[in-house]
Amino acid sequence: MSATATSPLPGKRGPGTAQATDQSVAVSAKPVTWKTPVMLALLALVAFVFFGLMGPNQTAEFGISTGGDFFQLPAVEVPAFLGGIVLSVILLGLAAYAVFLKTKGQAAPAWLPITFTVLFVTAFLIWVVGGARTPSISLAGLIAGSVTLAVPLVFGSLSGVLCERVGVVNIAIEGQLLGGAFTAAMVATMTRNPFLGLLAAAVAGAVVSMVLAVFSIKYLVNQIIVGVVLNVLVSGLTGFLFSTVMQANKAQFNSPVGLDNIEIPVLSGIPIIGPILFKQTLVGYLMYVAVIVVWLGLFKTKWGLRVRAVGEHPQAADTLGINVNATRFWNVTIGGAIAGIGGSFFTLVAIDSFTKEISGGRGFIALAALIFGRWNPIGAFFAALLFGFADNLQSIVTIIGTPVPSQFMAMLPYLVTVLAVAGLVGRSRPPAASGIPYVKG
Amino acid sequence: MSDKHPRKHSAGQHAKPVGASPAAEETAAAVALDTAGGAMEPSAVPATAQSGKLPGGSETLARRIFTGSGMVSVLAVLLALIIGGLLIASTDERVGATSTYLFARPSDFLSAVWTAATGSYVALFQGAIFNPLASSVGVQFAPLMETLTIATPLITAGLGVALAFRAGLFNIGAQGQIIMAGILAAWVGFALHLPVGLHLLLVLVAGIVGGALWGGLVGLLKARTGAHEVILTIMFNYVALYFLGYLLNTPAFQRPGESNPISPILDPTAVYPQILGSQYRLHLGFILAIAATVLVWWLLNRSTVGFEFRAVGANPKAAQTAGINVSRSTILVMAIAGALAGMSGVAQVAGTEKVLTDGVAATYGFDAITVALLGRSTPWGTFAAGLLFGAFRAGAVQMQIQTGTPIDIVLVVQSLIVLFIAAPPLVRAVFGLNPRRRKPAKAGRSQKAATTGGAA
Numbered sequence: 001m002s003a004t005a006t007s008p009l010p011g012k013r014g015p016g017t018a019q020a021t022d023q024s025v026a027v028s029a030k031p032v033t034w035k036t037p038v039m040l041a042l043l044a045l046v047a048f049v050f051f052g053l054m055g056p057n058q059t060a061e062f063g064i065s066t067g068g069d070f071f072q073l074p075a076v077e078v079p080a081f082l083g084g085i086v087l088s089v090i091l092l093g094l095a096a097y098a099v100f101l102k103t104k105g106q107a108a109p110a111w112l113p114i115t116f117t118v119l120f121v122t123a124f125l126i127w128v129v130g131g132a133r134t135p136s137i138s139l140a141g142l143i144a145g146s147v148t149l150a151v152p153l154v155f156g157s158l159s160g161v162l163c164e165r166v167g168v169v170n171i172a173i174e175g176q177l178l179g180g181a182f183t184a185a186m187v188a189t190m191t192r193n194p195f196l197g198l199l200a201a202a203v204a205g206a207v208v209s210m211v212l213a214v215f216s217i218k219y220l221v222n223q224i225i226v227g228v229v230l231n232v233l234v235s236g237l238t239g240f241l242f243s244t245v246m247q248a249n250k251a252q253f254n255s256p257v258g259l260d261n262i263e264i265p266v267l268s269g270i271p272i273i274g275p276i277l278f279k280q281t282l283v284g285y286l287m288y289v290a291v292i293v294v295w296l297g298l299f300k301t302k303w304g305l306r307v308r309a310v311g312e313h314p315q316a317a318d319t320l321g322i323n324v325n326a327t328r329f330w331n332v333t334i335g336g337a338i339a340g341i342g343g344s345f346f347t348l349v350a351i352d353s354f355t356k357e358i359s360g361g362r363g364f365i366a367l368a369a370l371i372f373g374r375w376n377p378i379g380a381f382f383a384a385l386l387f388g389f390a391d392n393l394q395s396i397v398t399i400i401g402t403p404v405p406s407q408f409m410a411m412l413p414y415l416v417t418v419l420a421v422a423g424l425v426g427r428s429r430p431p432a433a434s435g436i437p438y439v440k441g
Numbered sequence: 442m443s444d445k446h447p448r449k450h451s452a453g454q455h456a457k458p459v460g461a462s463p464a465a466e467e468t469a470a471a472v473a474l475d476t477a478g479g480a481m482e483p484s485a486v487p488a489t490a491q492s493g494k495l496p497g498g499s500e501t502l503a504r505r506i507f508t509g510s511g512m513v514s515v516l517a518v519l520l521a522l523i524i525g526g527l528l529i530a531s532t533d534e535r536v537g538a539t540s541t542y543l544f545a546r547p548s549d550f551l552s553a554v555w556t557a558a559t560g561s562y563v564a565l566f567q568g569a570i571f572n573p574l575a576s577s578v579g580v581q582f583a584p585l586m587e588t589l590t591i592a593t594p595l596i597t598a599g600l601g602v603a604l605a606f607r608a609g610l611f612n613i614g615a616q617g618q619i620i621m622a623g624i625l626a627a628w629v630g631f632a633l634h635l636p637v638g639l640h641l642l643l644v645l646v647a648g649i650v651g652g653a654l655w656g657g658l659v660g661l662l663k664a665r666t667g668a669h670e671v672i673l674t675i676m677f678n679y680v681a682l683y684f685l686g687y688l689l690n691t692p693a694f695q696r697p698g699e700s701n702p703i704s705p706i707l708d709p710t711a712v713y714p715q716i717l718g719s720q721y722r723l724h725l726g727f728i729l730a731i732a733a734t735v736l737v738w739w740l741l742n743r744s745t746v747g748f749e750f751r752a753v754g755a756n757p758k759a760a761q762t763a764g765i766n767v768s769r770s771t772i773l774v775m776a777i778a779g780a781l782a783g784m785s786g787v788a789q790v791a792g793t794e795k796v797l798t799d800g801v802a803a804t805y806g807f808d809a810i811t812v813a814l815l816g817r818s819t820p821w822g823t824f825a826a827g828l829l830f831g832a833f834r835a836g837a838v839q840m841q842i843q844t845g846t847p848i849d850i851v852l853v854v855q856s857l858i859v860l861f862i863a864a865p866p867l868v869r870a871v872f873g874l875n876p877r878r879r880k881p882a883k884a885g886r887s888q889k890a891a892t893t894g895g896a897a
Contacts, residue, residue, distance in 0.1 A: 171671070219864035224611050224671055226863070228810055229856045236852025237528075243847035244532035356849075364675050371672060407687035414676040421668040430669075 035423060036108055037098040040116055044091035047084075047120060051127040055084035060129040061136035065271045073271050076139070080130025087123035091116060121389075128393070133401035142392060144275040147284075150388025151349070152177055152359070154287050155342020156366025157373065157380035158294050159205070162335035163212075164375055165298060166328050167311040167433040171227025172212050174363025175234035176205040176336050180343020182238040185354035186246070188256035188347070197256055198282065198344050205340020206333050208234060213332040217325050220437045231363070239356045246354060259283060259348045283345050290338060295377040307331055311431035314438040324438045339363075365391075368417035375430060387413040514815070516868050517861035518829075525854040526558030529846055533557035561846040568839020569832035579720060584835060586721035590793060592831025594619070594785035594805045596730040599812030599823045600737050601656070601781035605670075606818040607741060608774040609754035614659055614674025615782040616806025617681035618652040622779075622786030624685060625651035627797035628694070630707035630790065640710040641791070645729075648787035649780045655681065656779020657772055664768035670775070678806065686799055694797065704797035713792040726788035731824075733784060738820040740777075750774050782806065808834075814859045830855060 060080045064073040094116050098108045129135050156173040163170035183204035188197025212230055216223040246254040259281040268278040277288075298304035306327060309317040314324045346358045365387050372386075373379030394409035530536050536557055539550040567574070569588050575581040598615040605612035626648030635643060659673045688694045689702035696705045713724035741747040752760040753770045761767050789801050812830050816822030837851040861868050868874075 169671075215860065215864055219867055221860075221863040225814060226860070228613065228807075229814075229859045229863075232807065232811065232852050233856035233860070236849045236856060239849030240528065240847050240853060241532070243849060361679065364679070367672070368676065405687050405690070407683040407690075411680050411683045414679045418662070418668075418673060418676045418680075421672050422662050422666040423668065 034102060036113065037095065037102045039419075040095040040098050040108075040113070041092075043116075043120060044088065044095040047091050047123050048088040051084035051123045052081075052088040053085075055081040055127055056131040056135075057081055058130045058135045060126050062129070063136070063138035064140060075136075078126050078130075080126050080135070083126045084123055084130075087119055087126070091119055091123070094119075117386075121386075125393075128397055128402050128404060129400070131403050132397070135400075137396060137400060140272050140275065142389075142396060143272060145392040145396075146385060146389035147276045148350075148388075149391045150384045151284055151287050152342040152345045152362050153366045153369055153384035153387055154291065154381055155345070156339050156363050157370040157384050158290055158377055159209075159335035159339035159342070160367055160370035161298075161373075161375055161377050161380055162294065162307075162338065163209075163332050164370070164434045165311045165431055166307050166331040167314060167431060167436065167438070168213070168216055168328055168332050169223040169227065169435045170209075170212065170332070170335060171224055171367065172208060172230040172234075172363075173339055173366050174359055174361065175227075175231040176208045176339035177343035177346070177359040177363045177366075178231075178238055178357070179204040179208045179234045180340030181346040181358050182241070182343075182354055183340070184344035185254055185256045185347035188258075189253055192257055194257045194259045194348050195282075197348055198259070198341060201340040201344035201348075202337040203340065205343060206337040208340075209332050209336020210329075212336070213329045216437065217328055217332075220439070223435055223437075235357060238354075242354060242356055250353070254353045256347055256352065256354075258352055281349050283341065283349055286341060290341075291377050291381045294338075298377065308431070311433055314433050314436075318438070318440060324440070328438070339366075342366075365413050368413055371430075372417055372420045386416075513865045513868050514817075514862055516872055518858050520861055520868060520871060521854045521857035522562070524857055525850055526562065527554075528853060529561050529850060530554040530557040561840050561844045561850070564840040564843040564846075565833070565836035567836070567843075569836030583721065584839070586717065586723045588828065588832045588835040589727050590722045590724070590831075591834045592827045593724075593726045593730050593792065594788045595808055595812050595831050595834075596824055596827035597726075597733050597784040597788065598782045598805050598809035599816065599827050600733055600820060601652075601778035601785075602809045602813035603816060603818040603820070603823045604737055604741070604750070604781065605774055605778040606813055607754050608750040608770060609757065610660075610663075610771065610774060610778075611671045612656070612659075612674055612775065612778050613671055613810060614656060614677050614779075614806070615785070615809040616802050616804075617674065617678035618655045618779040618782035619786040619789065619802040619806050620678075620681040620685050621655040622648035622652035622783030623790045623797055623801040624688060624694075626783075626787045627704055627707060627790040627801075630711035631705040632693075634708060635710065637710045640708060641713070644707075644711045644791050645784075645787050648790075649783045652783020652786060653776045653780035656782065657776030659779075660772035660775025663775070664771045682799075685797075685801070689797070689799055696796075702799050707791060707795050711791060712795055713788070722793060724788070724792035726784070726792040729784060730788070730827075733781060734820045734824045737781070741820065746770075746773065782809070785809075808855070811855050811859045815862060817862075 058080055060078045060083070062076045062078070064075060094112060098112060101108055129137055156177055159176060160170050160173055180201035184197040184201035186197075187200035188194045191197070208230060212223070212226050215221045215226045242254075261279055261281055262285070264278040268274045270278070280287075296304075298307060306317065306322050309320070310322060310324050310327045317327075318324050343359065347354050351358070366384065369383035369387055370380045373381065373383035390409060390412045394406045397404060397409060398406045530553070533553065535553045536550065539546075539553045543550045568584050570585050572581050572584050575583070598619060601615055601618065602612050626644045629647040630640075630644045633640070633643070655677065659670055659677060662668050662673055663670045686702065689704065694704050696703050713726050715721065715724050716728065717723050739747075741751065749760070749765045749770050750773075752763065752765055753767050753774075757767050760770075785805055786801065789803075789805075790797055794801065808830060812826045813823055815829070816824070816826035833851045833855065837848045840846050840850075841848050
């Protein structure tokens, strides 16, 4: 019951305890909580003890340029111990500043947690690489790989953003990715045309989404139930067709023509950002386009305003003449199409054939990214990049041989998300009507 | 997630316009009841479904039998099986061959479809219940014993999910709870060496505590911070999975001299006895699953705590107003749900597998969700659904061997069943059982019922 005790309006909002606390926090003049400063201080202490005091005594080397770049930069060498100490002291300083602001009743500015995160990750990277058997990695490769791994996550989380912003919880991202991957492989093989495969993946994702929409909007079934069940259904369906159709005749059904890298001359030779921005496949470029379009659409157009109104207060939206359920239906469908395109990444870019469960739970990481990104396309994009980074780092640490078990690296996105939804890192608030069906009354 | 944003509704919201179709009215009334007038997410188990009869029930007995929720369940299973059969037939070679001359001789095509679908289902039945081709009676019933063995973890984990549903919580975390329970139970089983009886008891307790802690942590986080349990449980599943992967590569858990991630075999004193002799894998865990079902039934229907759970599940705000400690209920129900899932973990490591591997939970945790949904979150419904899905699982293995139909078809059928059960109007529409439009006089009566229903 301590939750109600900390509420600024004890007893006034009886029910809901913890939720009621959040509510009053959100509605009243946003009193600053101790959560963020305390969390930052804890993390800074962890950084100071582990990355600083217990830091390794080697020099960590980070390669910047790759052979293909049009000018070469020397590799950066950081003495791990010193680097850890310096960075963690800065982190402690930032945390102290947040505590100072709190004592004056002010919230930490937005740049503070972002800077903190960047420095923390850097310190962590120096610590990991410095403690490895071969203390050298290619930073360019690490970042390019992270972006590649993040592609399906970004598409998946954009799908989630579109659905949740309009008031439909989308747990079926995993199913949409998997459906997209399967269809892309099948169609790209049968037509020998990867672009048709891409299109088919979008259609498949949209179909999965339509089932979600029909069951949750028309039949008013609990959206989480439909999502969970759809994941199982798509997994079973693709697994069944994979075993019966694809495996029987691999050449005819499961050897898709992949999408090639499109290299933009000169620009792609810029170190680090060249490969990320200018040396991608079509799906990779579409990712950037999708993030910008969804963001602009949601926050700068009339359509987006309506969508958000439906997600926050459907009754008000209805009163103003917006067709709530139609808006929801089409938004969810578009979301599914976007996730489907993300699914095509698995079979058209990453691997050259479909296998069972090829999406491997990335739909759930995408869900995590959307929450960590606070239901905002840009936020979800960076969260997905962070999770892609963790994913990539996990395979790299296994190769260079560090003391951190790779399983703990793999856990990171999930733990970070738990901290995020528990409100320990910032405040995450879903759209108010997310998950609630709307019946015109 | 939503109940922190209460919205006000005018009293007139529930008054339906005159002349609206009765079916639409019923749906609207049911939704109003389930969502507390649109202020909160609908419970996973609609309040209207828990009583087992449709709202507005001014119908003939015969119609009620054919449109009631029990009938819908049966029809949903039937519909899912039909669709599954069509899917099997569509990928069958003989069906493909006969379809080329479909219009010349449709009978060939139809009989091929029939053979393909029924052949698989007959094999499924033989692998799940009774195999008449076997040599002795004991072997003939071996499939049934296998079904019960596989059903054991499904039932207990399903009970955990169902209990949480009744308290309005969506526990997707059975998978992680099974894993955590498995880790603790297995460690007690192979690392400690204790006398007969005490050892097994300790294994059971360790597993239950492991599951309860992992589930209770979710409840605690939800109660304290308002974080949504769906997100928490999904994330906790992965954390548990990677934690298990890590442990199985450490000397404390890895079998000496083994490079694969597998634990030592549990001591003979730490495993469940096989209750029907050594020829079947069926173990004591099944009896405990029955006991757990009785316990959950008692808890939900006869105890104060269970009443509080259901009250919180039906409407947390009303429960709070009535003096129920919602935070405590949330933590407690998640801990008990975790403990029940923990029993599945124990059944796996101490009963069926006798070792800890990274596949200890298989997909039981996720299947448990469908089991609970099919069982409409009642204890005995979950028990029956666990048996049904256990039979599917056991039979599918045999089906794959005999007819080459992949095991994945079971996932399709399972998920279709749950989808259809969740949408009774769809099933009734498919079988043409939707209630007819009633006369205006009766419509007026049900409108009144809708109004009072909405206010409740």
